[in-house]
Amino acid sequence: MTAFMRASDAFTWAMESDPRLRSTVVSVVLLDRSPDWDEVRERFDLISRKLPMFRQRVAPSHPPAPPRWEYYRDFDLGYHLRRTALREPGTLDDVLQMAQLAAMQDFDRARALWETVLIDGLRGGGAAMICKFHHALTDGIGGVQIAMNLFNLTEELREHEPLPPEPRVVTAAPLSGYRDSWRYDAGMLSGALTGAVKWAPRLVYDGVRRPVGTLRAAAATAASIYRTVRPIGRTGSPLVTERGLIRRLGVHQVPMPLLREAAHRCGGALNDAFVAGVAGGLRLYHDKHGVAVNDLHLTMPVSLRTAADDIGGNRITLMRFDVPVGEADPAARIRAIHRRTGAVRDERSLPYTQLIAGALNLMPRWYIGSVLRHVDFLASDVPGVAVPVFLGGAAVRAQYAFGPTIGSSVNVTLLTYVDTCCLGINVDTAAIPDYDVFHDALVGGFDEVLALAS
Numbered sequence: 001m002t003a004f005m006r007a008s009d010a011f012t013w014a015m016e017s018d019p020r021l022r023s024t025v026v027s028v029v030l031l032d033r034s035p036d037w038d039e040v041r042e043r044f045d046l047i048s049r050k051l052p053m054f055r056q057r058v059a060p061s062h063p064p065a066p067p068r069w070e071y072y073r074d075f076d077l078g079y080h081l082r083r084t085a086l087r088e089p090g091t092l093d094d095v096l097q098m099a100q101l102a103a104m105q106d107f108d109r110a111r112a113l114w115e116t117v118l119i120d121g122l123r124g125g126g127a128a129m130i131c132k133f134h135h136a137l138t139d140g141i142g143g144v145q146i147a148m149n150l151f152n153l154t155e156e157l158r159e160h161e162p163l164p165p166e167p168r169v170v171t172a173a174p175l176s177g178y179r180d181s182w183r184y185d186a187g188m189l190s191g192a193l194t195g196a197v198k199w200a201p202r203l204v205y206d207g208v209r210r211p212v213g214t215l216r217a218a219a220a221t222a223a224s225i226y227r228t229v230r231p232i233g234r235t236g237s238p239l240v241t242e243r244g245l246i247r248r249l250g251v252h253q254v255p256m257p258l259l260r261e262a263a264h265r266c267g268g269a270l271n272d273a274f275v276a277g278v279a280g281g282l283r284l285y286h287d288k289h290g291v292a293v294n295d296l297h298l299t300m301p302v303s304l305r306t307a308a309d310d311i312g313g314n315r316i317t318l319m320r321f322d323v324p325v326g327e328a329d330p331a332a333r334i335r336a337i338h339r340r341t342g343a344v345r346d347e348r349s350l351p352y353t354q355l356i357a358g359a360l361n362l363m364p365r366w367y368i369g370s371v372l373r374h375v376d377f378l379a380s381d382v383p384g385v386a387v388p389v390f391l392g393g394a395a396v397r398a399q400y401a402f403g404p405t406i407g408s409s410v411n412v413t414l415l416t417y418v419d420t421c422c423l424g425i426n427v428d429t430a431a432i433p434d435y436d437v438f439h440d441a442l443v444g445g446f447d448e449v450l451a452l453a454s
């Protein structure tokens with residue numbers, strides 16, 4: 001049966017008609033030494049056979065059906081998994097330069113949407129791995145799930161389990177695309193009619209018994225959906241307004257116990273302290289330029305993943321709300337962010353994510369750009385691996401994730417590894433041309449938050 005894209009994945013795919021809105025995710029894994037190459041190849045081969053989308057490309061469908069995933073005959077593991085070396089002694093900056101090129105380059109859309117490069121020659125005999133994938137392939141938590149099929153808990157190499165057979169590529173019959181799209185559209189229409197028949201009597205019953213409450217609930221749901229899709233006319237920042245195609249990547253590390261303690265002392269969660277640190281960095285950056293700032297527009301991914309979902313896949317929705325960046329007191333900032341993120345996680349629109357994405361897919365491309373391009377910053381918190389792991393016998397020292405900016409000036413992604421918060425910083429240089437100044441400000445913003453735990 002044809003596997004069509006979920007509406008939310010089709011949304012991330014379609015919005016790339018504007019290259020500033022590309023949904024490319026890059027991660028960097030730092031290793032203490034070069035891993036066993038044969039072991040790495042076999043693990044990726046196994047993953048590509050277990051998870052269909054690692055051997056599938058995106059094919060267009062006949063509207064209004066979304067694009068679909070399809071196997072193709074020319075899949076080549078050697079194209080997606082490569083090996084190179086830096087001139088010793090290579091540094092983390094050298095790796096990040098390679099990673100930022102990967103972040104700026106589009107995928108070959110005739111192939112599967114992932115690429116991995118193993119890099120030897122780092123100082124002290126270390127190595128690194130750059131993984132690049134499209135957000136339609138998986139989200140952050142799904143990526144961690146996939147990584148746990150790649151990593152090992154000891155430096156001893158795993159016993160090689162038998163590889164599943166390669167998926168069979170079937171030549172599509174003439175007119176099959178039209179037939180599959182028609183079936184998809186008919187299924188969607190049937191589902192909508194079934195839902196209407198199921199819920200209409202209940203709505204009428206509630207409307208008669210509790211007319212005021214029913215109207216209030218309907219109005220609240222409509223308002224929530226509007227907050228999700230409303231266009232933003234201008235940035236909240238008077239300084240960081242431009243958007244471009246060039247990216248600059250950087251990293252920072254924060255002790256997870258201290259960040260969590262700072263959050264708890266202010267009645268918040270780890271994510272609240274993380275967002276408060278990024279907001280503090282933006283405030284300091286504006287201060288260094290002599291520009292006053294108040295609230296800024298934030299896009300925050302909210303996970304909708306459940307225990308019943310398969311490994312990988314994209315199970316997030318993007319929620320937008322304003323953050324008190326101008327608040328100088330980090331404790332007050334954490335408390336305010338905790339209240340606002342709590343309200344966002346309780347939005348009535350969350351159960352309708354796929355319906356909203358499907359409606360947006362029918363909108364003109366300029367409207368999608370207006371929804372995203374004036375967001376000031378994006379912050380994503382991804383729970384990572386909680387114990388030390390190994391890749392092909394090499395110990396993982398750190399792992400950073402660099403989420404796409406998708407119209408914002410900067411994306412800061414927190415990926416935990418053991419007891420460290422590894423921050424991946426992805427800056428749009430048209431918005432923030434002086435990266436070093438911004439990085440120093442971001443470090444200062446987190447220092448303000450961490451001081452609360454002292």
